[in-house]
Amino acid sequence: MAVDSGHRDGGCDWDGRWNHVKKFLERPGPFTHPDFEPSTESLQFLLETCKILVIGAGGLGCELLKNLALSGFRLIHVVDMDTIDPSNLNRQFLFRPNDVGRPKADVAADFINSRVPGCKVVPHFKKIQDCDESFYRRKCVLLNKHLIISLLSYEDGVLDPSSIIPLIDGGTEGFKGNARVILPGMTACIDCTLELYPPQINFPMCTIASMPRLPEHCIEYARILQWPKEKPFGGTLDGDNPEHIQWVFERSKERAAEFNITGVTYRLTQGVVKRIIPAVASTNAVIAAACATEVFKIATSAYIPLNNYMVFNDVDGLYTYTFEAERKENCSACSQVPQDLQFPPSAKLQEVLEYLTENASLQMKSPAITTTLEGKNKTLYLQSVKSIEERTRPNLCKTLKELGLSDGQELAVADITTPQTVLFKLNFTA
């Protein structure tokens, strides 16, 4: 018997539906977050207000969507540019054989929405980079798969703390995984701990071209050298096309035979061509579960969130290690160490702006430049607010000297591409 428990959307709920969740929202406890207040309204917040963005609807994404939906979250957006491949089916459990070829985001959203009544997952079949700013500018907890995005908003170059959107990131490989909570501008960002992410192993070209020793070298030879040269089926190599794989397999075997190398199999060929990283459902389940728990804690203040990095490994027994990843002092993404800006005093502000947008390691989109002059904060140029843009536009034609800037002056630059204001130090050249 379904009893209306007072929700506005009471039609799809039933008696006892949220009992497991409510115990953590409506009861006081000795280990809750200091800000936590038991209330029947917290559940309403989850069901009706809290917006979550999930990036990726693959191995981790499917698990995350399920976990969030069954924890009370309803306003979920999911972004994924991929379509479903047969190799996904053994762990991306929202997809079935007859879904192959369809966009992951669409199928995942459909499945969750139908299995969890009331849940409104909105799919976006596109690249995350193609989503514009307004897509992010909402109060939401972000779930991420190895991508950094800046979502902080600035007013005249100053960070607005209420705009900090927590980022929860999870990654897996085989039997290993990690989950982390990132509060951009406050805790370690992904770049701070980049060395924790091992580099991709690519075989050296000379090995592939003239000195193969392993079956993998032979397969790479067929893939990288022979295929582009012979173009057996016209276009690019498609890892999902059995004919293509068969061709690569046969060439690889020939090459291997030339060098007395054993071990080339069809499966190995497919694995190498498709760059398959071994993946199991169980590791994705564990990491996505940990991530979703953190989302719940942050959204409801039920408990103090993970601070801030957890590693998991179940090769030998089960092992977890939790630690506080520290911010790197000179992190290029989030540290405050000023970067050098070399310009003659006769350079115009326009040139500085162009440098910020065109320089390969900066590639800013629409930087807002501020500085301190005579003890006061001054906006030199800002594009995102029309009135300020109009007011500061004349500055672009003025020289740095005319603007009152001196050698060694610090400029604070805010932009959508960085999680934190970047500081520059003006170094006047002759």
Add this chain to the structure above:
Amino acid sequence: MSVLCAFRLWGDHGQETLENAHVCLINATATGTEILKNLVLPGIGAFTIVDGHTVTGEDAGNNFFLSKDSIGKNRAQAATEHLQELNSDVSGNFVEEGPDKLLDNDSEFFHRFTIVIGVQLPESTCLRLGSVLWSASVPFLVCKTYGLIGYMRLVVQEHTVIESHPDNALEDLRLDQPYAEFQNHIKSYDLDSMEKKDHSHTPWIIIVAKHLEKWLSEHNGQPPKNYKEKEAFRQLIREGIRKNENGVPEDEENFEEAIKNVNTALNPTKIPSAVEDLFNSEQCKNITAQSPCFWVMLRAVKEFVHNEGNGSLPVRGTIPDMIADSQKFINLQNVYREKAMQDAAAVSKHVESLLQSVGKPAESIPEKDIKLFCKNASFLRVVRCRSLAEEYSVDTVNKDEITSCMDSPDSEMVFYLMLRAVDRFYQQHSRYPGVYNYQVEEDISKLKACVNSLLQEYSLNVNIKDDYIHEFCRYGAAEPHTVSAFLGGSAAQEAIKIISHQFVPFNNTFIYNAMSQTSATLRL
């Protein structure tokens, strides 16, 4: 169903064991179905859900494999329907009966399963099942989600692992005791007279071997032992780098590789202590017609070690990839491979005579199994868990483990004790504490009494803060989905380890604390 990704982790033979497995899940709660989902997806052969409960509104609220329509139906049946959809190659079955009733009617019901996974079981049922499955030698995995705490207990008498796939395995290069064929191969190289191209593409193993020969002749047959000597050895190798007509050293990456790998190269060949312990165990010493293949093969390897092996295990036969031209690398690789084959053949002979001596045919252990065993000889592991009876008995309770863990303020052991106390509460009151809001306060003192009687019964001189008692009343036996999902992944992987006999399972209690995202493995 594509198993492309999984096979890279546990191979075709591992996948086969999964496809031949029949898993039993008792209780299709959220934790149960999450575990099963992670077994159905990689393709176990069959599952059977045993559950006498009817689906409630609460059940449908936290369980992905129950829907609103499932309410009122038998939980085993409803869950089976939804789980079956995940993989059409898996055979899903259900029994609409609880385990106690089943055992009353058929004490051998559970004998047919590869593994039994019991979820959210009350203590009495758990202990009864534990005893039955222990006698039948059926592995038993107990799982429980209680509030923000996850709990797993593995109960298996003896679990052998041939392929443990250790993360940082030492190579088996035999540079300290090169076998005859290896020595001959080394001799075939004359570094000084080689053309530059050959010199730069000689495998680092050969380079180290040559320089080690030189070092031994200059140091009374003693290999480099301490840091200083190893540095000197590296320098010796560096001096071997070809110089051009101006006396400037050429760019020889293979020599750099040799220098970098000196530590690895100088690792003495020796039998790991874990393997020595296995050699000395009863099962290895007394081979009978009932001995599992693992022990017969182990005994054969032991015989090999004392005879043809001259104190060493069979050569593994693999070498890491290294800078070299194809021919030199393949030739070197073959020297190791052939020796490994030889050693495996010698071990096979011992296997044959052992089997003969207990009246079994030589074919009962296939060649390929013996080869796999030899290849993994350094990594063999045997996991023996204590029974639940031993854990729960006052006479054999692991007091030391409990009290020493409780000495650390952050130990997860406190959660184990709270779960035991909560079980006790259930036994006394036929319900869990704090399920309804009005019960939370009044159950605190009742639960505290259970905690005290538990500590007293086992003479555990430990202190449990009131905060934990309060928290466990607050949980009200909730089974939040995210904690269930964490256990779902963890338990499923342990079950796969048991089924495939690959990778090493935990021993024997795992506690997960979702509040702090920490965990611990306890031996109870």
